[in-house]
Amino acid sequence: MSYDPFVLPFSIGLVIVVILILWKYFRWIFSHEKAERVKILKLIFSFKLFSVIKEIFMEVLFHRRIFKINPVLGYMHSSFAFGWFLLILGGTIESKMHNHHAFNMFYEPIFFKFFSHNIDGFPFASGFKFLMDLILLYILSGLMLAMAKRLYKKMFGMKKTTKLRLIDKLALTSLWCIFPLRLLAESFTSAQYHNGGFLTDNFGNILAKFLPVDQLEYPAWWAYSIALGVFFVMLPYSRYMHIPTEMVLIILRKAGFKTEKKYTGFSRVEVQSCSRCGICLDACQVYATTQRNKMLPAYFLQSVRFNKKGKQGLTDCLMCGRCQEVCPVGIGINAIRRVKRNELFDEKGAEFEYLEESSIKSKKADVIYFAGCMTHLTPTIKRSMVALLKKAEINFWFMDEDSSICCGRPLQVLGKEKDANILADKNRELIANSGAELLVTSCPICYKIFKEEYNLNIKVQHHTEYLNELVNIGKLKPANLNFSAVYHDPCDLGRGSGIYNQPRELLGRISRLNKSENEKEMALCCGSSLANLPAGFDDKEFMASEAAEQLCVSNPDKLITACPLCKKAFAQACNERKTSNQVDVKDIAEVLAEAVA
Amino acid sequence: MADFGYKIQEDRQINYDSNDRTLFYFLKRVEPSISLCIGCGTCSATCTAGQFTQFDLHKIMLYVRRGEKVHIANEIKKCMLCGKCSLVCPKGINTRNIIFQTRKFIHSNK
Ligand code: SF4
Numbered sequence: 001m002s003y004d005p006f007v008l009p010f011s012i013g014l015v016i017v018v019i020l021i022l023w024k025y026f027r028w029i030f031s032h033e034k035a036e037r038v039k040i041l042k043l044i045f046s047f048k049l050f051s052v053i054k055e056i057f058m059e060v061l062f063h064r065r066i067f068k069i070n071p072v073l074g075y076m077h078s079s080f081a082f083g084w085f086l087l088i089l090g091g092t093i094e095s096k097m098h099n100h101h102a103f104n105m106f107y108e109p110i111f112f113k114f115f116s117h118n119i120d121g122f123p124f125a126s127g128f129k130f131l132m133d134l135i136l137l138y139i140l141s142g143l144m145l146a147m148a149k150r151l152y153k154k155m156f157g158m159k160k161t162t163k164l165r166l167i168d169k170l171a172l173t174s175l176w177c178i179f180p181l182r183l184l185a186e187s188f189t190s191a192q193y194h195n196g197g198f199l200t201d202n203f204g205n206i207l208a209k210f211l212p213v214d215q216l217e218y219p220a221w222w223a224y225s226i227a228l229g230v231f232f233v234m235l236p237y238s239r240y241m242h243i244p245t246e247m248v249l250i251i252l253r254k255a256g257f258k259t260e261k262k263y264t265g266f267s268r269v270e271v272q273s274c275s276r277c278g279i280c281l282d283a284c285q286v287y288a289t290t291q292r293n294k295m296l297p298a299y300f301l302q303s304v305r306f307n308k309k310g311k312q313g314l315t316d317c318l319m320c321g322r323c324q325e326v327c328p329v330g331i332g333i334n335a336i337r338r339v340k341r342n343e344l345f346d347e348k349g350a351e352f353e354y355l356e357e358s359s360i361k362s363k364k365a366d367v368i369y370f371a372g373c374m375t376h377l378t379p380t381i382k383r384s385m386v387a388l389l390k391k392a393e394i395n396f397w398f399m400d401e402d403s404s405i406c407c408g409r410p411l412q413v414l415g416k417e418k419d420a421n422i423l424a425d426k427n428r429e430l431i432a433n434s435g436a437e438l439l440v441t442s443c444p445i446c447y448k449i450f451k452e453e454y455n456l457n458i459k460v461q462h463h464t465e466y467l468n469e470l471v472n473i474g475k476l477k478p479a480n481l482n483f484s485a486v487y488h489d490p491c492d493l494g495r496g497s498g499i500y501n502q503p504r505e506l507l508g509r510i511s512r513l514n515k516s517e518n519e520k521e522m523a524l525c526c527g528s529s530l531a532n533l534p535a536g537f538d539d540k541e542f543m544a545s546e547a548a549e550q551l552c553v554s555n556p557d558k559l560i561t562a563c564p565l566c567k568k569a570f571a572q573a574c575n576e577r578k579t580s581n582q583v584d585v586k587d588i589a590e591v592l593a594e595a596v597a
Numbered sequence: 598m599a600d601f602g603y604k605i606q607e608d609r610q611i612n613y614d615s616n617d618r619t620l621f622y623f624l625k626r627v628e629p630s631i632s633l634c635i636g637c638g639t640c641s642a643t644c645t646a647g648q649f650t651q652f653d654l655h656k657i658m659l660y661v662r663r664g665e666k667v668h669i670a671n672e673i674k675k676c677m678l679c680g681k682c683s684l685v686c687p688k689g690i691n692t693r694n695i696i697f698q699t700r701k702f703i704h705s706n707k
Pocket residue numbers: 273274275276277278279280281297298301326327328329330331
């Protein structure tokens with residue numbers, strides 16, 4: 001057995017980090033009920049296991065999703081993860097083959113060159129020398145990029161890079177030291193015993209010309225070991241915890257875990273899986289508009305992790321979901337934000353007793369039409385809907401014609417679940433009493449809560465879906481009006497509910513539909529989202545005009561959307577627009593009403 | 598009592614010695630746009646809750662300035678936080694945040 005005291009910092013660090021990580025795994029998993037834990041076992045003993053392993057390999061080591069979004073950044077991340085993995089794997093095989101023994105001490109592969117000066121004499125020995133140096137070079141090239149990223153973020157096509165906490169800085173420094181120190185230590189050794197490959201051997205020979213390599217060798221190995229040890233001890237408390245966490249995240253997610261109404265062990269796993277890669281920074285419109293940054297997932301998740309409840313950034317977010325869409329780790333950011341809002345704000349603050357005396361009575365009908373509060377501020381939408389429903393000869397009840405009870409989602413997104421439930425109960429009763437089979441709404445905000453939280457036993461549709469269906473079955477026969485149009489996906493309808501095709505199909509029949517830069521999953525928010533509490537009038541107006549500007553690059557005749565809030569925001573923004581080409585802002589129901597008239 | 602179609606009005610003098618304006622100063626700090634209110638009443642005209650009951654945001658804005666806390670505490674509970682009022686306010690006041698913060702203030706100062 002080879003031993004030297006310098007292996008101690010590394011070995012102690014490794015033992016500590018393994019114990020701490022296992023403890024964390026244990027706590028995360030055992031905070032769930034037994035019934036849920038069984039799902040993990042089921043996954044492990046099924047064929048799905050292979051896809052899990054594949055995903056771990058592709059994401060944790062290779063960072064495929066980061067590659068897709070930003071190749072340079074992907075290369076940087078994978079050089080560390082995949083490179084280090086290869087270095088350990090290669091070192092292990094090399095040292096075992098050299099010793100002709102399957103068992104050796106766990107530190108031997110790491111410090112192989114120090115212990116084994118004569119490493120020829122086993123199959124592929126020179127090949128290994130070459131390979132190990134190549135891998136080291138691969139990591140070092142990634143390291144250069146990482147350093148450059150901190151200095152020149154533009155090179156990565158990123159406007160911003162994440163700011164660091166003290167412990168992250170320490171961990172980062174020790175991580176950055178590890179590989180250059182390994183290069184030095186191996187080079188010093190190789191200069192004397194010529195056991196290195198093309199990199200360390202040549203580099204060592206150059207160093208030997210003007211440095212006393214025989215005296216420097218031993219301290220260099222100590223320094224390498226200390227850098228490793230320090231990094232390991234820091235790891236569980238720094239952002240690098242994401243490395244051992246992401247694997248667990250992938251497994252649990254595949255097993256069917258999800259953050260829903262409570263902050264669970266799984267939520268913890270999600271929060272700690274954030275690598276703070278900073279990809280979400282450039283997706284956020286609130287940040288781009290206001291330069292406030294507390295709401296950014298990279299910072300928000302961190303403040304949640306260290307138990308600051310994320311108070312500051314908690315409400316200053318549109319919950320538009322753009323950051324979640326680009327997050328390469330796939331963290332359910334919106335759900336975590338909602339859970340945290342509930343924790344902080346869900347005291348009973350409202351009293352809606354007065355609703356008991358309300359005069360709204362259910363009416364028997366086949367279809368219920370619910371315009372929604374906001375649609376009452378854009379009355380042409382509801383008038384168009386009523387006209388269309390009459391034209392299609394639908395037996396419908398306009399539920400909130402005279403006075404509307406709010407659907408509850410505006411309260412819910414602010415974390416006031418209890419208050420929201422009172423309103424939901426009232427609406428649910430009205431809906432049930434009408435005996436209808438279908439509920440159609442014009443507002444994507446209402447749509448989402450009706451569909452996902454009301455537990456109605458009837459079908460719920462947004463008017464884009466319903467109108468498209470009516471056209472498809474021939475109840476409405478629109479003419480082709482042949483104007484050019486661009487469609488804006490409202491957050492709650494697009495990203496929130498996955499409805500992208502129906503409005504496009506419908507618009508394809510009556511107009512020439514142009515594409516725009518950020519479409520579908522990456523659509524911008526109009527800025528009016530009710531989830532953001534502190535954003536003021538100017539912030540919203542600015543976000544709306546930025547989004548409108550981008551949508552109207554192709555100079556369409558009409559800008560069409562499917563949400564009263566988006567419509568209002570864009571109509572206002574386009575009025576202010578100084579460009580010569582004025583665009584007409586319309587809801588999809590309005591243009592369809594024109595087309596069938 | 599015979600109904601003559603009119604009644605004796607309650608005393609409506611504003612007594613700044615007994616009124617407590619801390620809420621107003623708190624709101625000015627967390628939502629400065631409150632200072633822009635011109636009392637036009639548009640918010641009340643559009644209010645979702647106002648369709649069902651006597652609830653008047655523009656009156657509340659006035660009471661906040663005057664510091665009539667008891668009245669505010671009873672009234673503010675009726676709001677559904679739907680946000681219509683912030684969309685129609687001609688001065689672009691973030692009324693929804695004002696209501697949210699008022700509730701929080703009342704809740705933590707009970
Ligand atoms: S939330 Fe996702 S995108 Fe944002 S820093 Fe974390 S891992 Fe990267």
